[in-house]
Amino acid sequence: MCVTVEREDYSRVLNHLPGVIILVFGMLALYFSLLLIQAREDLNVMYNRYSQDIIALQDNVDAFELSYLMFAEGIAGHDITSVKKHLNAINDSFIAIQQYNYISLEKNKQKQEQYKRFKYEIPQDIKRISDVLALYEGNVVPRTQNTSLDSDIRAMDNAVDGLHRLISTSFKRRVFSDDIETKEKWLYWSVLAMGLSGFILIVLNSDKLGELQRVNKEKALAMNTLSNRLSALDMAKDGILIVDNVGLLSYMNKSLCHINGIDIEKRNLFVGSNWLNIFSDSDRAAIKEDILPDLIEAGYWKGDFSLYRSDNSVIYTDISFTKLPDGGVIGTIQDISEQQKHEDEKKMLEEQFYQAQKMEAIGRLAGGIAHDFNNILAAMNGYTEFLIDDLGDMPEQQDFAHKILQAGLQARSLVDQMLAFSRHSDGRLEPLNLVDSVSETVSMLRATLSKTIELRDNFSVSDAWIVGNATQMSQLVMNLCVNAQDAMEDEHGCLDIKIEQQNAEEIGFSNVLQDHLPLPQETPTYRIIDLDAGHSRLILGHLAKGTIYIKLSVQDTGSGMSRVIMEHIFEPFFTTKAVDKGTGLGLATVLGIVAIHQGFMVIDSTLGKGTCFSLYFPLSDDEDLNISNEEIVAATNKPSEKKAKHILLVEDQESVRGMIVEMLNRIGYEVSSVESGMEGLDIIRENPTLYDLVLTDHNMPKMTGLEMVQQVHMDFPDLPFILLSGYSEEKLAEIIRGHTAIKAVLHKPVSSSVLEENIGNILESTTA
DSSP states (O other): OHHHHHHHHHHHHHHHHHHHHHHHHHHHHHHHHHHHHHHHHHHHHHHHHHHHHHHHHHHHHHHHHHHHHHHHTTOTTOOHHHHHHHHHHHHHHHHHHHTSOOHHHHTOGGGHHHHHHHHHHHHHHHHHHHHHHHHHHTTOOOOSGGGOSHHHHHHHHHHHHHHHHHHHHHHHHHTTHHHHHHHHHHHHHHHHHHHHHHHHHHHHTHHHHHHHHHHHHHHHHHHHHHHHHHHHHHHOSSEEEEEOTTSBEEEEOHHHHHHHTOOGGGGGGTTTSBGGGGSOHHHHHHIIIIIHHHHHHHSEEEEEEEEEOTTSOEEEEEEEEEEOTTSOEEEEEEEOHHHHHHHHHHHHHHHHHHHHHHHHHHHHHHHHHHHHHHHHHHHHHHHHHHHHHHTTTOHHHHHHHHHHHHHHHHHHHHHHHHHHHTTOOOOOOEEEEHHHHHHHHHHHHHHHSOTTEEEEEEESOSOOEEEEOHHHHHHHHHHHHHHHHHHHTTSOEEEEEEEEEEEGGGSSOGGGEESSOOOTTSOOOEEEEEEETTEEEEEESOEETTOEEEEEEEEEOSOOOOHHHHTTTTSTTOOSSOTTTOOSOHHHHHHHHHHHTTOEEEEEEETTTEEEEEEEEEBOOGGGOOOOGGGTSOOOOSOOOOTTOEEEEEOSOHHHHHHHHHHHHHHTOEEEEESSHHHHHHHHHHSTTSOSEEEEESSOSSSOHHHHHHHHHHHOTTOOEEEEESSOHHHHHHHHTTOTTEEEEEESSOOHHHHHHHHHHHHHHHHO
């Protein structure tokens, strides 16, 4: 056991020994390197000084030689004084060289003799030249070759050059050479000892170095993998966050910053802080209350969440949180706003589709009921008119008949509302100044509305021409104002009616702009938007781009209506009023009138504050005016000749047929009647010249009245027809315009006076 421990201690010491050696010799190598650097720096400084002194001496020698030559040639301005001045400069430079310590140079034994000779020769040359110049200065001008300074100057120049060469060739190689070489050897052996010790250390620790290399490679691979995964997380479209086990945010990617409205450059400010800080105050409260309890209990939470961003906008998200084994949490946040928007739009379109189907079905049902009801009213009102005529000597009974006829006319008004809802009304569309029409209605309303209601009108335009029906517009305004009065009940309130002109793009509903006007026969769709608690908006139909609209608004200060009520306001017979206060057809009629007039409607209602109906009708264009039914119905005020005129009546309803036969007889015409279009076709073909006019119902089994007209007209084109319909001529207008035999279309129930007038006018025109 002791041997093993000793071996381990020895091995540990052996492993550390090379390191200690490397450290010691490394310090020595550093020390000798510094000494060597200092020695070489000193050498360079001294060499530079030598060089500067020698160069200065050479320059003075050259200047002296040039000055002497100019003096010898007698050039003005160069006298003996100038020459002596330059000689003195040479002497000063040589003295300057001597004042430095040149012991180091003198230690160079190989160059000592040369150096001493130059030190001796240069002063001698200066002395000889100085003596000769003294002779020149005493005005003794020697002209002989022996007194010339050329040889002396040349000798001095050679001595200075020799001294310069001696220093430049020998100084760096020899000065301090022994000292520098010693230091270099110490440095070399120190580095060699370091290298040998390093090699021994590597050999002794080769296994550990291999293991260390493997570990470092694994770490590098792991760091690379981690970096790639973090890059992938950062590029993910879903927001990702990681929370440590104490609730601090460890990581969040770019998508999470974008979803929460956080500047990407500032995300590091949130890392290391409470992870809930990335959410708004309201979201933090919701997470603490609704999410964290389930997350702590189940370890997982997932669901939809309305998230408030830092800019106070709201987005719809799908959030999931999962607890990690170390107690931390990883979460993902997916922005599903577009998906939610598409789902909402899909749901809204489905609701609009179902609503359109329901309204279309109700419209067809209302139209069918109205048609059948008109047949009943035709008989009832017709026979009532007979009673009124026959009871002239019985005023009391005649008054009863008048009351029955009045009730029948009221019933017809109710049917007209149903037909307006189903867009089967018989109203003609023609150029109409909406201001005049509404003004007349407002005048009537002032006399009928409760005195507790202040009726205010504000027409910003004097002319507001649309293509419309004055009666229907009056009915529309009347229905809206009556509803407003009921909404305000017996309380004081204000009812504002405004007319103004706006472009489609100025109305503020760009999402409902389309390239064309809606077709009158289309069932308009609508959608309801919840703006605030108790505040809802209904948008019906669409606007045409580039179209100018006349806006009619009716606003009250009543009780308002909830979204639940708003979803049903256009359904016939739906009402929130008492039984004796409404039929539930008012707004259904408004819907039909708006559709017929190719309009657009917005309803804003706030509970407890009131409701505003904004209706938009396209401004009329002369090129777009609908053709008036006056092209179809001929009318004159001239009396017609009734005698010797035979009329054929085709009507499948027995009660209506009997009533009309009696009505025509009372007017003074001879009448034949049949109960079907097939019978009428046969009887006309048997005796085509017997009848002056054919009065036929349109909606009959087997063969309609229009089909009978088409068949008869091919054989007898001059025979005129009057078409009776529980629907309107509007439904048949396009076909009627192609058949000249149809002179008029009358809407059931028809009164005796209307029938007499139309038949007289037609017979008058055919015999003219």
